[in-house]
Amino acid sequence: MKNKINIREQLFLQRENKELFEMAKSYAYTYMGKINDRPVFPSVKSIQQLSVFDEPLPEKPGNPDEILNLLHKYGSPSTVAQTGGRYYGFVNGNSIPIALATKWLSDIWDQNCALYVMSPIVSRLEAICEKWLKELFKLPSGTVAGLVSATSTATMCGIAAGRNEILRRQDWDINLKGLFGAPPIRIVIGEQAHATVIKALSLLGFGEEQIERVPVDSQGRMDADKLPLLDEKTIVILQAGNVKSGSFDPFVKIGNQANNAGSWIHIDGAFGLWAAASSEKKFLTKGIEKADSWSVDAHKTLNAPYDCGIILCKNREALTMAMQVNGSYIHYSEKRDGMHFTPEMSRRARAIELWATLKYLGRSGIEEIVDGLCDRAQQFQEQLSSAGFNILNEVVFNQIIVSCNTAEETNETLKNIQESGECWCGGSKWNGEPVIRISVCSWATTAKDIDRSVAAFIKAREKYHINLEA
Numbered sequence: 001m002k003n004k005i006n007i008r009e010q011l012f013l014q015r016e017n018k019e020l021f022e023m024a025k026s027y028a029y030t031y032m033g034k035i036n037d038r039p040v041f042p043s044v045k046s047i048q049q050l051s052v053f054d055e056p057l058p059e060k061p062g063n064p065d066e067i068l069n070l071l072h073k074y075g076s077p078s079t080v081a082q083t084g085g086r087y088y089g090f091v092n093g094n095s096i097p098i099a100l101a102t103k104w105l106s107d108i109w110d111q112n113c114a115l116y117v118m119s120p121i122v123s124r125l126e127a128i129c130e131k132w133l134k135e136l137f138k139l140p141s142g143t144v145a146g147l148v149s150a151t152s153t154a155t156m157c158g159i160a161a162g163r164n165e166i167l168r169r170q171d172w173d174i175n176l177k178g179l180f181g182a183p184p185i186r187i188v189i190g191e192q193a194h195a196t197v198i199k200a201l202s203l204l205g206f207g208e209e210q211i212e213r214v215p216v217d218s219q220g221r222m223d224a225d226k227l228p229l230l231d232e233k234t235i236v237i238l239q240a241g242n243v244k245s246g247s248f249d250p251f252v253k254i255g256n257q258a259n260n261a262g263s264w265i266h267i268d269g270a271f272g273l274w275a276a277a278s279s280e281k282k283f284l285t286k287g288i289e290k291a292d293s294w295s296v297d298a299h300k301t302l303n304a305p306y307d308c309g310i311i312l313c314k315n316r317e318a319l320t321m322a323m324q325v326n327g328s329y330i331h332y333s334e335k336r337d338g339m340h341f342t343p344e345m346s347r348r349a350r351a352i353e354l355w356a357t358l359k360y361l362g363r364s365g366i367e368e369i370v371d372g373l374c375d376r377a378q379q380f381q382e383q384l385s386s387a388g389f390n391i392l393n394e395v396v397f398n399q400i401i402v403s404c405n406t407a408e409e410t411n412e413t414l415k416n417i418q419e420s421g422e423c424w425c426g427g428s429k430w431n432g433e434p435v436i437r438i439s440v441c442s443w444a445t446t447a448k449d450i451d452r453s454v455a456a457f458i459k460a461r462e463k464y465h466i467n468l469e470a
């Protein structure tokens with residue numbers, strides 16, 4: 001074959017002369033420097049230009065400079081400016097600089113953290129993160145942690161641990177006998193459980209019709225007085241941070257009932273569990289220690305980079321037996337093998353950024369991050385309310401639900417906000433009506449960003465009225 005380049009030779013050259021990496025660094029700095037001066041959501045034009053990526057699979061190796069430049073030129077304008085100060089969509093966090101810097105370094109290391117022998121450093125950092133998180137959330141001392149991609153997976157791990165443990169207590173070894181034909185397990189969740197909880201349940205063999213749904217109050221909190229009678233064959237799934245209102249389930253009341261009945265409690269604390277780290281907000285998480293497992297994201301409230309979810313489980317055996325690969329009993333050593341605590345075997349080393357985030361911020365820094373998000377959310381709701389918008393929830397944490405006076409006015413105002421590029425919020429439904437949902441989840445959001453965003457809300461509503469008259 002003529003014209004065939006020696007690819008290995010090229011790769012050695014690219015690694016040695018480092019120009020590619022310098023170029024990536026320079027593009028990254030350009031992006032970072034302009035993050036607050038660009039539209040928060042990509043323009044129609046930049047999205048149209050994504051068609052440059054539509055091409056057949058290349059027949060031959062390409063030009064690395066061109067590949068990088070393609071991303072810089074056409075990719076970066078079509079990112080959402082999540083790392084700026086005015087992105088309030090879903091519950092998407094930013095990343096703090098030292099975490100990002102350590103992530104760059106660890107990308108060069110490219111460690112696999114399934115086993116200690118694959119990376120002693122990552123094994124050690126995972127163990128340290130486990131210890132620190134347990135202290136921060138004030139969880140029982142035997143609690144173990146697994147680092148997974150996100151809360152979706154973490155929730156699945158927690159429920160799997162609970163399912164298997166409930167069956168084990170009835171002498172049913174699920175690893176041996178499987179789920180089909182096993183004694184029944186009851187699932188109790190709140191009416192406003194997050195969609196990922198339903199997904200996890202379905203992956204684990206529980207259908208919609210098997211789920212007992214507990215009515216919620218005006219804030220989406222489970223009503224403890226309407227809980228069905230619990231027993232030792234029940235998994236109760238609670239929520240620390242309702243994805244719309246930010247509300248927290250009554251952990252003490254439900255926790256006591258579930259503990260007395262011998263039920264397994266899992267708490268979905270994707271963004272809300274971090275309230276435990278704030279003196280002002282920790283009242284919201286009172287009673288979380290009554291649970292058996294907890295899922296939480298470091299990439300939301302804590303502002304560690306994506307992707308970093310955590311499963312915490314009080315009973316090490318319950319989690320590791322549910323996550324085991326070989327069906328045999330696990331031998332633990334001083335040296336942590338990360339894969340015993342996660343569904344994956346090969347995994348990237350997210351412990352590095354998590355460790356760096358926790359080490360840099362420390363207790364007081366984490367508290368300041370959490371309180372800062374909550375303060376900005378308070379400012380946002382006060383200014384919106386003064387401007388005549390309706391605030392539909394009690395703003396206890398970082399989430400705000402907003403509406404205008406009619407469904408149409410809300411929908412059109414939201415559309416105008418999104419198109420303005422000034423800030424970005426998502427839409428949702430609350431009590432059957434369309435609403436604008438705000439999540440203040442970036443450390444970079446300043447009081448000025450809130451002023452500017454409120455101005456964008458007002459302008460977007462005015463635009464709707466002007467269009468009506470036109």
Ligand SMILES: *Cc1c(COP(=O)(O)O)cnc(C)c1O
Pocket residue numbers: 091149150151152153194196240241242243268269270271297309
């Ligand atoms: C974000 C969120 C999830 C899902 O977390 P991922 O990180 O997207 O997997 C689950 N529950 C709640 C309450 C959330 O806010």
